[in-house]
Amino acid sequence: MLLKDSCVLEITITHFSGFKWRSYLKLARVANKEHPLHLSLGGRLDEVVVAYETYGHLSEGGDNVILLNHALTGDSHPSAHTQHDEKGWWEPLVGPGRPLDTEKFFIICANVLGGCQGTTGPASPNPDTGLPYGMNFPEITLLDTVHVQKRLLDVLGVHHVKLIIGGSMGGMQSLEWSVAYPDFMDGVMVIAAPGYASSQSIAYNKVGRQAIILDPEWREGNYYGGIGPEKGLAIARAVGMITYQSEMSMEGKFGRKRRNGCFEIENYLDYQGNSLARRFDANSYLYLLRALDYYNLLKSCNSYEDALSKIRAKVMVVGVSSDILYPPYQQEELVEAMCDSGVDAQYALLESPHGHDGFLIDFHLLRPMIRNFMNHLIK
Amino acid sequence: MLLKDSCVLEITITHFSGFKWRSYLKLARVANKEHPLHLSLGGRLDEVVVAYETYGHLSEGGDNVILLNHALTGDSHPSAHTQHDEKGWWEPLVGPGRPLDTEKFFIICANVLGGCQGTTGPASPNPDTGLPYGMNFPEITLLDTVHVQKRLLDVLGVHHVKLIIGGSMGGMQSLEWSVAYPDFMDGVMVIAAPGYASSQSIAYNKVGRQAIILDPEWREGNYYGGIGPEKGLAIARAVGMITYQSEMSMEGKFGRKRRNGCFEIENYLDYQGNSLARRFDANSYLYLLRALDYYNLLKSCNSYEDALSKIRAKVMVVGVSSDILYPPYQQEELVEAMCDSGVDAQYALLESPHGHDGFLIDFHLLRPMIRNFMNHLIK
Numbered sequence: 001m002l003l004k005d006s007c008v009l010e011i012t013i014t015h016f017s018g019f020k021w022r023s024y025l026k027l028a029r030v031a032n033k034e035h036p037l038h039l040s041l042g043g044r045l046d047e048v049v050v051a052y053e054t055y056g057h058l059s060e061g062g063d064n065v066i067l068l069n070h071a072l073t074g075d076s077h078p079s080a081h082t083q084h085d086e087k088g089w090w091e092p093l094v095g096p097g098r099p100l101d102t103e104k105f106f107i108i109c110a111n112v113l114g115g116c117q118g119t120t121g122p123a124s125p126n127p128d129t130g131l132p133y134g135m136n137f138p139e140i141t142l143l144d145t146v147h148v149q150k151r152l153l154d155v156l157g158v159h160h161v162k163l164i165i166g167g168s169m170g171g172m173q174s175l176e177w178s179v180a181y182p183d184f185m186d187g188v189m190v191i192a193a194p195g196y197a198s199s200q201s202i203a204y205n206k207v208g209r210q211a212i213i214l215d216p217e218w219r220e221g222n223y224y225g226g227i228g229p230e231k232g233l234a235i236a237r238a239v240g241m242i243t244y245q246s247e248m249s250m251e252g253k254f255g256r257k258r259r260n261g262c263f264e265i266e267n268y269l270d271y272q273g274n275s276l277a278r279r280f281d282a283n284s285y286l287y288l289l290r291a292l293d294y295y296n297l298l299k300s301c302n303s304y305e306d307a308l309s310k311i312r313a314k315v316m317v318v319g320v321s322s323d324i325l326y327p328p329y330q331q332e333e334l335v336e337a338m339c340d341s342g343v344d345a346q347y348a349l350l351e352s353p354h355g356h357d358g359f360l361i362d363f364h365l366l367r368p369m370i371r372n373f374m375n376h377l378i379k
Numbered sequence: 380m381l382l383k384d385s386c387v388l389e390i391t392i393t394h395f396s397g398f399k400w401r402s403y404l405k406l407a408r409v410a411n412k413e414h415p416l417h418l419s420l421g422g423r424l425d426e427v428v429v430a431y432e433t434y435g436h437l438s439e440g441g442d443n444v445i446l447l448n449h450a451l452t453g454d455s456h457p458s459a460h461t462q463h464d465e466k467g468w469w470e471p472l473v474g475p476g477r478p479l480d481t482e483k484f485f486i487i488c489a490n491v492l493g494g495c496q497g498t499t500g501p502a503s504p505n506p507d508t509g510l511p512y513g514m515n516f517p518e519i520t521l522l523d524t525v526h527v528q529k530r531l532l533d534v535l536g537v538h539h540v541k542l543i544i545g546g547s548m549g550g551m552q553s554l555e556w557s558v559a560y561p562d563f564m565d566g567v568m569v570i571a572a573p574g575y576a577s578s579q580s581i582a583y584n585k586v587g588r589q590a591i592i593l594d595p596e597w598r599e600g601n602y603y604g605g606i607g608p609e610k611g612l613a614i615a616r617a618v619g620m621i622t623y624q625s626e627m628s629m630e631g632k633f634g635r636k637r638r639n640g641c642f643e644i645e646n647y648l649d650y651q652g653n654s655l656a657r658r659f660d661a662n663s664y665l666y667l668l669r670a671l672d673y674y675n676l677l678k679s680c681n682s683y684e685d686a687l688s689k690i691r692a693k694v695m696v697v698g699v700s701s702d703i704l705y706p707p708y709q710q711e712e713l714v715e716a717m718c719d720s721g722v723d724a725q726y727a728l729l730e731s732p733h734g735h736d737g738f739l740i741d742f743h744l745l746r747p748m749i750r751n752f753m754n755h756l757i758k
Contacts, residue, residue, distance in 0.1 A: 197635070200630065200644075235586055
């Protein structure tokens with residue numbers, strides 16, 4: 001069996017200087033030389049550490065688990081653990097009395113494989129050399145992250161979960177779960193995530209990656225200890241930020257306003273780009289964008305229906321009306337195909353002006369959606 | 380008076396190696412030390428050469444002129460002059476018996492100020508030094524291009540035009556014309572161009588510019604004679620190509636198809652990026668994107684209506700249904716404001732799946748629209 005979390009604190013987790021150790025962060029080693037992680041695209045990892053946080057308590061029957069998956073640049077910290085703890089990225093939805101109720105449920109949130117907030121990624125030491133992997137990190141997919149999460153749940157003694165939930169990349173992982181481990185969960189809730197990456201989303205990701213690679217500070221990925229491709233990553237982030245908003249919300253916020261000789265939208269993109277560059281590893285960004293490109297529930301199946309017919313969980317898919325990155329029609333299509341495959345799937349539209357980022361903003365709309373779906377699961 | 384075209388052939392036009400001399404290209408010097416061009420943002424050019432082409436013949440009354448404006452990476456060559464001449468960017472619309480009928484009309488198309496296909500731009504020699512301007516080229520706006528075109532028409536002895544027409548950036552110039560020289564034209568036809576640049580379009584342009592500037596081969600703009608920032612320009616072009624298409628058209632063309640280990644959409648963006656890098660000057664791209672950002676018909680006016688009430692021409696504005704760069708609602712808004720200001724303006728929707736680029740693809744739909752508007756002008 002794999003080692004328990006307490007055993008792995010001696011491990012050098014990451015060479016990425018932006019990694020922030022948090023009070024409630026835990027680590028679990030889920031792969032080692034004896035139990036390596038074989039990856040979907042043929043690679044292998046001889047050492048995988050997962051950084052995760054938990055909220056609430058596991059019930060005696062072990063029937064109150066919720067797995068919450070973060071988006072591209074998120075982490076294992078959706079919510080503050082105490083009053084003085086830093087706020088998380090889904091703060092209004094996770095906590096006592098909130099839709100993901102930490103008084104009732106045992107909520108687990110783990111940093112993704114390939115990430116830079118504690119889980120093994122390109123900035124982690126390659127056990128063969130002791131040096132950071134950089135571009136020697138093997139190619140990964142979101143399914144690999146699901147396998148890592150499964151191993152984490154094994155370590156934690158969780159054999160079944162009530163709900164797997166997430167938005168954007170977190171929603172894609174949730175969907176991968178439902179196909180890969182159909183009997184492991186009662187429900188899956190997916191917000192602003194399609195069944196596969198469209199060519200347009202791949203195109204945006206390509207632009208982001210090319211910008212990072214063009215930065216002379218990228219140095220073929222061997223920048224650890226140096227400045228790193230901060231400018232390239234900032235450009236990649238700017239592309240992201242455009243696609244996370246709607247044309248109208250951006251126009252409403254920034255319009256043609258100017259400050260310091262620049263348009264406000266430019267200052268905003270600079271600010272967002274620079275702040276991501278400080279807190280996110282550029283190589284992680286490269287690997288995760290590529291994993292997003294590879295994302296496709298169909299994979300080797302002959303049809304959408306073929307893949308989806310494996311699903312046993314109840315599924316709730318939410319599209320965001322103004323999402324330009326994963327337009328709601330893609331989510332509608334997914335749910336239609338699920339229904340055609342006999343899945344208990346429902347679709348809801350989150351009427352938001354905020355674009356893709358609606359799932360991180362419109363909590364007042366998500367709140368009843370999550371509560372309703374939770375009730376549907378308990379029924 | 381300014382010098383006639385025949386006098387300027389001795390001028391070194393450009394240091395940009397991608398500049399292609401065409402058989403029917405003509406040059407006119409429209410500014411010199413004695414008649415400098417004072418620019419909207421305070422700069423000055425002591426030497427301006429315009430590269431242009433003409434089709435058909437000027438009538439004796441001089442009442443058959445059409446000014447056709449090209450888009451961002453276009454040039455003065457909308458159509459082949461002879462059977463053996465290279466095809467142009469609006470080939471099916473310009474020629475004998477075509478909607479812009481070269482048997483009836485005298486059609487003028489000029490490369491924009493700041494461009495790299497013969498008209499003075501950042502690759503042109505600075506008359507003070509003999510060296511290319513590079514980033515010492517003054518900041519320009521689309522209104523400056525209009526002033527340059529006006530001088531060209533003066534040189535050509537044209538005192539009034541029947542129609543000014545263009546798509547995208549060419550449409551913006553046409554609108555600038557209608558406000559700057561209200562009595563100079565009978566009609567203005569604008570396709571896929573709004574009344575001002577939205578914050579989203581500015582955001583896309585910023586990403587493109589940042590990518591060029593990040594390229595170490597950009598060398599602060601002093602790359603002439605060297606490789607130049609081909610990779611940065613290719614990224615900027617990729618951003619453009621995404622915004623010129625619709626999500627659905629891209630999905631239909633590329634989907635998740637792969638070739639040589641890459642997604643087809645990636646190969647396509649590489650191809651488009653590299654081919655632009657060969658034929659377009661990166662500094663021109665920087666200056667023209669900035670001119671697009673500055674584009675705003677309102678300018679110092681108190682309201683949209685204030686600016687638009689100057690217009691005397693009949694106006695036809697065409698939005699492209701699937702345009703994500705300048706969504707059709709922006710064109711609708713513009714026409715509504717024009718009508719509120721008493722302008723004889725009409726709006727039509729070009730139902731196209733091709734996104735912004737519809738104005739360079741859906742000729743079968745544009746053909747009757749142009750013909751109808753021409754009839755409306757002659758009435």
